Amino acid sequence: MKFGVIVFPGSNCDHDAYHVISKHVGQPVDFVWHKETDLGGYDAVIVPGGFSYGDYLRCGALAKFSPVMAAVKDFAAAGKFVFGICNGFQILCEAGLLPGALIRNRNLHFICKHVNLRVENAHTPYTSELETGAVLSIPIAHAEGNYVCDDETFDRLEENGRIVFRYCDAGGAATDEANPNGARSNIAGICNEDGNVLGMMPHPERACEGLLGSNDGQAIFQSLTKAIREG
Amino acid sequence: MKAKVYVTLKPGVLDPQGKAIHHSVELLGFDRIADIRQGKYFEVALDAALTEGEARETAERIARDVLANPVIEDYRVEIVQ
Numbered sequence: 381m382k383f384g385v386i387v388f389p390g391s392n393c394d395h396d397a398y399h400v401i402s403k404h405v406g407q408p409v410d411f412v413w414h415k416e417t418d419l420g421g422y423d424a425v426i427v428p429g430g431f432s433y434g435d436y437l438r439c440g441a442l443a444k445f446s447p448v449m450a451a452v453k454d455f456a457a458a459g460k461f462v463f464g465i466c467n468g469f470q471i472l473c474e475a476g477l478l479p480g481a482l483i484r485n486r487n488l489h490f491i492c493k494h495v496n497l498r499v500e501n502a503h504t505p506y507t508s509e510l511e512t513g514a515v516l517s518i519p520i521a522h523a524e525g526n527y528v529c530d531d532e533t534f535d536r537l538e539e540n541g542r543i544v545f546r547y548c549d550a551g552g553a554a555t556d557e558a559n560p561n562g563a564r565s566n567i568a569g570i571c572n573e574d575g576n577v578l579g580m581m582p583h584p585e586r587a588c589e590g591l592l593g594s595n596d597g598q599a600i601f602q603s604l605t606k607a608i609r610e611g
Numbered sequence: 612m613k614a615k616v617y618v619t620l621k622p623g624v625l626d627p628q629g630k631a632i633h634h635s636v637e638l639l640g641f642d643r644i645a646d647i648r649q650g651k652y653f654e655v656a657l658d659a660a661l662t663e664g665e666a667r668e669t670a671e672r673i674a675r676d677v678l679a680n681p682v683i684e685d686y687r688v689e690i691v692q
Contacts, residue, residue, distance in 0.1 A: 474680065485627070526625070528625075529682070
């Protein structure tokens with residue numbers, strides 16, 4: 381099993397992802413520079429957080445033209461795992477691998493704090509080690525995490541169980557008060573139709589060691605590892 | 612030849628920056644402003660040898676594929692000599 385962490389100019393959570401895969405998941409992992417065009421040999425790639433291309437134009441808008449993204453699209457189409465975190469989620473939306481878009485937080489602030497996430501669907505490759513309805517404490521760190529999509533897209537996501545995580549309160553209620561950024565229907569993470577591509581604004585790679593305040597991110601990586609192993 | 616490209620948020624897409632600007636304008640004493648929406652403006656210098664039709668086609672493609680995100684934004688292209 382081998383992981384790749386894509387590195388764009390301006391990525392800054394690439395080392396966090398690398399650290400978690402090598403230390404906590406215990407699997408081989410490479411950094412993959414955005415000029416690479418071949419993802420052969422990898423089972424999963426992480427599109428990490430950060431500020432690719434300085435967030436110029438729109439978050440993720442320029443990264444989608446990096447040479448590696450054509451390979452990421454083929455990789456996803458082949459059913460392999462593509463996991464976009466924060467800026468990675470924005471990039472996957474811009475690249476059309478996931479529907480919708482992420483716009484400025486409704487309060488305009490860059491928000492950096494732990495939030496509660498409710499697992500909406502435990503039957504995805506990223507959540508199989510969790511229970512539907514479980515509440516996770518995972519940090520967010522973004523200014524553009526306000527998920528928007530049209531009604532048709534929303535209905536399709538909802539009906540097919542593709543809303544994987546919602547922002548919620550400590551008791552698991554997805555209230556407006558618990559919505560940090562104004563995202564439609566408290567959406568924090570979604571997957572594609574086949575479930576192999578996941579994008580989420582919160583950072584599970586920053587929630588894998590107690591010293592950092594939470595271990596709750598580990599189950600997401602464990603689920604992914606299990607999915608790869610079971611092929 | 613130059614293309615002017617205007618990118619605006621679709622109606623209904625929240626524009627918190629526009630709202631903040633609106634609020635500041637009200638603080639300045641302008642009290643009859645209904646709304647302010649923020650957009651983006653691009654000037655694309657094109658090869659002078661292009662016909663106006665070719666220039667428009669090029670600029671439209673650039674606007675659609677790069678400058679605007681059709682999920683949340685509309686665009687308008689003007690060609691000027």
